[in-house]
Amino acid sequence: MADGGVPVRCPECLREHLYAPAPLPCACGAPMTAPVARGVPATPVTERSWADEWVTVRCWACGRQGQWPRPELDCDCGAVLRVPVVPAPGAPVPGRSTTAPSTAIGNTAARPRPAFRPVTIRDTRDAVTVAALYLRWLGYLNTRSAARRPPSGTRIAARGMLAQVDPGLHRTGLRDVECLWLTAATGTDDTPATCAFFSLAGYTDEARARADALDVPLFILDLTGTPQPVNSAADDLIANGA
Incomplete structure (x- = not known):
């Protein structure tokens, strides 16, 4: 779950931001946030691909794993920063094509x-x-x-x-x-x-x-x-x- 925020430094202008990802709903209804990795530098977004836009996250409430939008931060200098996250166990490597096993939740x-x-x-x-x-x-x-x-x-x-x-x-x-x-x-x-x-x-x-x-x-x-x-x-x- 989200805390008060994680310091994220822009590699372009060296400004430091306090960032906390917005919560999104899991299928079980619990609010989920991607776990931001502390101490890992953010990277500017220069091009986009589907693999880089999503990250595998485990729900803290029900334990399900799913793909969620990767956190991004808009810096005042105009750079869009991809915020690093802690991947869930067994998560696919970004950029590598893979099909995650489906988890059924019933009707x-x-x-x-x-x-x-x-x-x-x-x-x-x-x-x-x-x-x-x-x-x-x-x-x-x-x-x-x-x-x-x-x-x-x-x-x-x-x-x-x-x-x-x-x-x-x-x-x-x-x-x-x-x-x-x-x-x-x-x-x-x-x-x-x-x-x-x-x-x-x-x-x-x-x-x-x-x-x-x-x-x-x-x-x-x-x-x-x-x-x-x-x-x-x-x-x-x-x-x-x-």
């Missing part, structure tokens, strides 16, 4: 699910983070980048789920919904059983009609960080979970 409809804790969406990375956290809240653990990239946006895979996130300023169209459904149906990414779409700008009428016909859950990403269901398939996914 979330069988027991009440705690309220989802939103994360403010400020950029594309935040939109993907919110979608990944929401899937974990629904019971789809060990979310990761899907092996096959879509024409636009980002895809997230978990056991039994393939989701796509569209952070663009234009409404998601028919083709994007159909491509996601087809990829899920053909099992291109770990043979997912279902799929879901998260869009920041909403959907065209054609996309919504096709999603209803294909039973694809649609969500709109609220800028406050709370996905809102758009169709009955999304309502069913929330009710039943993984």
Whole structure:
């Protein structure tokens, strides 16, 4: 759990910051924070990859391991700093492709699910983070980048789920919904059983009609960080979970 903060020095301007990572909700409902490594220098973010954006953390309350957004700090000099964390036992090495074993938590409809804790969406990375956290809240653990990239946006895979996130300023169209459904149906990414779409700008009428016909859950990403269901398939996914 978080303490009063850990001193982090910017290697670019040598300013020192007192940093404490914001808590995020585990699937069990407990607030989790990535354990910041003391005495390990922060590194400037010069390029981004999915492997570097996530870190494996063990929940202090239930013991589950999952991938969580790696802490970052914005320095006054303009540098974005990747804050080092203490990896969980058996955690994958950053940058190395691996698939973590899935930990089932049962049907979330069988027991009440705690309220989802939103994360403010400020950029594309935040939109993907919110979608990944929401899937974990629904019971789809060990979310990761899907092996096959879509024409636009980002895809997230978990056991039994393939989701796509569209952070663009234009409404998601028919083709994007159909491509996601087809990829899920053909099992291109770990043979997912279902799929879901998260869009920041909403959907065209054609996309919504096709999603209803294909039973694809649609969500709109609220800028406050709370996905809102758009169709009955999304309502069913929330009710039943993984």
